[in-house]
Amino acid sequence: MTDEFNTEIYYDDDVDESYLANTTVAVLGYGSQGHAHALNLHESGVDVIVGLREDSSSRAAAQEDGLTVETPEEACAQADVISVLVPDTVQPTVYENAIEPNLEEGNTLQFAHGFNIHYNQIQPPEHVDVTMIAPKSPGHLVRRNYESDEGTPGLLAIYQDYTGDAKERALAYGKGIGCTRAGVVETTFREETETDIFGEQAVLCGGIAELIKVGYETLVDAGYSPEMAYFECMNEMKLIVDLMYEGGLGAMWDSVSDTAEYGGLTRGDDVIDDHVRENMEEVLEQVQNGEFATEWIAENQANRPVYTQLNQAEKDHEIEEVGERLRALFAWEESEQETESDDERTRVKANE
Numbered sequence: 001m002t003d004e005f006n007t008e009i010y011y012d013d014d015v016d017e018s019y020l021a022n023t024t025v026a027v028l029g030y031g032s033q034g035h036a037h038a039l040n041l042h043e044s045g046v047d048v049i050v051g052l053r054e055d056s057s058s059r060a061a062a063q064e065d066g067l068t069v070e071t072p073e074e075a076c077a078q079a080d081v082i083s084v085l086v087p088d089t090v091q092p093t094v095y096e097n098a099i100e101p102n103l104e105e106g107n108t109l110q111f112a113h114g115f116n117i118h119y120n121q122i123q124p125p126e127h128v129d130v131t132m133i134a135p136k137s138p139g140h141l142v143r144r145n146y147e148s149d150e151g152t153p154g155l156l157a158i159y160q161d162y163t164g165d166a167k168e169r170a171l172a173y174g175k176g177i178g179c180t181r182a183g184v185v186e187t188t189f190r191e192e193t194e195t196d197i198f199g200e201q202a203v204l205c206g207g208i209a210e211l212i213k214v215g216y217e218t219l220v221d222a223g224y225s226p227e228m229a230y231f232e233c234m235n236e237m238k239l240i241v242d243l244m245y246e247g248g249l250g251a252m253w254d255s256v257s258d259t260a261e262y263g264g265l266t267r268g269d270d271v272i273d274d275h276v277r278e279n280m281e282e283v284l285e286q287v288q289n290g291e292f293a294t295e296w297i298a299e300n301q302a303n304r305p306v307y308t309q310l311n312q313a314e315k316d317h318e319i320e321e322v323g324e325r326l327r328a329l330f331a332w333e334e335s336e337q338e339t340e341s342d343d344e345r346t347r348v349k350a351n352e
């Protein structure tokens, strides 16, 4: 189906599920995306084998979820479609050891992100299809949205169409994991890879985490309480973004006060100014010219020294401790935390 923007968007009715009939899908990895794809496909009636190392910490979970688990090598040997859902950084090794020796003519190599194909870390043979169904969502929501019938929007890309059926097979996979319920947009491996990496660095993960921390630190450094700073800069972020998700920026501006709207419209671009735009352009350039990919591959070869240090520093940021304490006080916390919350309320009151 083509909409007015001339992009191809595919929904359930556009998909012929028979392209996955009599087909075995090996899902390699049972992490964020892997568990969601494996369970959704399984419940959609697809024959799934999860591929995990003998000593994998995910094995028990996949087996308890009622799935067949084999080693990656064995799963690939039995599969027609191999869905590569181990971390991007280990995919080349898994490809070399488990996938490549078991690839048969006409198989499908299926990705959820294009990093290794786009940056030439995996070079598949000509006699297989190479496809992508990339959910535009964290894996745990791919699972949750399947269970709630909502589905998750996704991207479709075809890198190699050996069989002539690559797109139909990929769409059948997209339907199996619930993406065509919401809509699947056609793109390319290059576009998915570069926009995804730019988005997670500049806006979705890196950008927003820095915005929240700098906002929090600005208030705390000015003498306001950490609790107030947390509510303002972190907790309410979700509620504001929910409005944008439901109805765009308009729904958010409509819902906030005129004071917030005028202040936001006049001051927002003082904060996110041309300097930030230039920084974003630089980040995008490093994604496009492969500089980021080269750096990330080298970082992994060196056993992740920078990643390890930054990951720990993020965990140690004061906002995490304040947030953990405050979240335990909210009524919407899970019931098993109720006792803890009551204790915490008593403790906070006693300290007042």
Ligand SMILES: NC(=O)C1=CN([C@@H]2O[C@H](COP(=O)(O)OP(=O)(O)OC[C@H]3O[C@@H](n4cnc5c(N)ncnc54)[C@H](OP(=O)(O)O)[C@@H]3O)[C@@H](O)[C@H]2O)C=CC1
Pocket: 028, 029, 030, 031, 032, 033, 034, 051, 052, 053, 055, 056, 057, 058, 059, 072, 084, 085, 086, 087, 088, 090, 094, 112, 113, 134, 135, 137, 138, 139, 140
């Ligand atoms: N996270 C997300 O929501 C999104 C991810 N993607 C893409 O999906 C793909 C998977 O990412 P993600 O779900 O985050 O991955 P995860 O980090 O969650 O994958 C962890 C899984 O991979 C297994 N694994 C790790 N190393 C190996 C190995 N050497 N051999 C075999 N199995 C291994 C782990 O098992 P073990 O217990 O053995 O370590 C575990 O089951 C990536 O291409 C990513 O870019 C795309 C969209 C969103």
Ligand SMILES: CC[C@](O)(C(C)=O)C(=O)O
Pocket: 135, 136, 137, 138, 139, 196, 199, 200, 204, 205
């Ligand atoms: C935003 C991060 C992401 O790109 C995603 C969940 O889509 C990822 O790589 O995890």
Ligand SMILES: [Mg+2]
Pocket: 136, 137, 196, 200
């Ligand atoms: Mg993404």
Ligand SMILES: [Mg+2]
Pocket: 113, 196, 197, 200
């Ligand atoms: Mg990503």
